[in-house]
Amino acid sequence: MVVYQDIISGDEFFYGSHPFTLVDDLYYEVYGRYILIRSGGVKDTELGGNRFAKLVPAEQPAEQPEKLEEVIDLVEECQLQNCPHISQEKYFPEYLKPYTQTLIAYYEKQGKEKADIVKDKLNQFRVILREKFKSDNFQFFEGRSHPSEGMIALVGHKEKDGKEIPYMILFKDGLKEV
Numbered sequence: 001m002v003v004y005q006d007i008i009s010g011d012e013f014f015y016g017s018h019p020f021t022l023v024d025d026l027y028y029e030v031y032g033r034y035i036l037i038r039s040g041g042v043k044d045t046e047l048g049g050n051r052f053a054k055l056v057p058a059e060q061p062a063e064q065p066e067k068l069e070e071v072i073d074l075v076e077e078c079q080l081q082n083c084p085h086i087s088q089e090k091y092f093p094e095y096l097k098p099y100t101q102t103l104i105a106y107y108e109k110q111g112k113e114k115a116d117i118v119k120d121k122l123n124q125f126r127v128i129l130r131e132k133f134k135s136d137n138f139q140f141f142e143g144r145s146h147p148s149e150g151m152i153a154l155v156g157h158k159e160k161d162g163k164e165i166p167y168m169i170l171f172k173d174g175l176k177e178v
Contacts, residue, residue, distance in 0.1 A: 003178045004028070004170070008102055009150035011143020012078040013170055022172060026125050032074035032155075032166040039069035072155065072166045080141035083152060089133045092140070095152055096126070102149040103174055118173050125171055132156070132169070141168075151175070 002016030014020070020030040074080070086095055100122050107115040132138075136156040143150050154169040 004175045005178050006143055006147070006151040007106060007174060007176045008099075009143050009145050009147035011145050011147065011150060013080070013143065013151065013153055013175060014074055014078065014168065016177075018074065024124070024128075025172065026121055026128065027172055028168075028170045028175070030074060030168040030170065031160065032072050032168065034070050034166065035073045035076065036068045037071055037076060039067045074153075074166065074168050075141055075155065079144040080153060081144060081146060083140040083142050086140040086152065089138065092129075092133075092152075098149050099151070099174075103171075107173075121173055122171070129154070129169075138169075 003012050004014050004016070005012050014028075014030045018030050018032065020028050023029055083095075086092055103122070104115050104119055107118045132154075136158070138154040138156045141153045141155060151170065151174045155166055156169070157164050158167055159165075160167075
């Protein structure tokens with residue numbers, strides 16, 4: 001299975017098994033869905049369990065029913081973390097500048113020509129994001145290692161096939177396929 005990782009932090013952001021679209025060779029739109037998981041206590045992932053296995057009613061006293069939480073599969077599967085420091089769209093440019101610098105420095109090691117191409121793509125991506133911020137209300141998520149200069153995923157909602165679904169936006173040249 002193909003895994004898409006942040007080239008800076010190595011954090012996983014999505015798997016090839018998710019439906020996605022590459023838009024204008026700039027960014028991925030990855031489509032998710034809502035799932036129910038057990039909430040509270042120790043998470044299955046901390047014990048090595050399969051948190052996506054079919055939920056089976058636990059042997060519990062009637063006064064303590066199992067608690068379920070609705071989450072976005074894309075966020076849960078890669079253990080993405082909510083970014084409290086980017087609570088609104090107006091704070092996103094503050095994050096984008098150091099990320100851009102780190103990403104360009106990464107590509108400069110591979111050659112000035114590639115770095116120049118990525119700079120142009122980042123500028124195009126900024127313009128597209130400004131437009132998207134006008135029409136969608138995004139949540140911001142970072143990789144599970146909480147990198148200070150790693151990729152931030154934007155998660156919004158859109159209508160697809162008559163349903164409103166969550167989707168994630170990720171800058172293509174900030175990811176590598178593993």
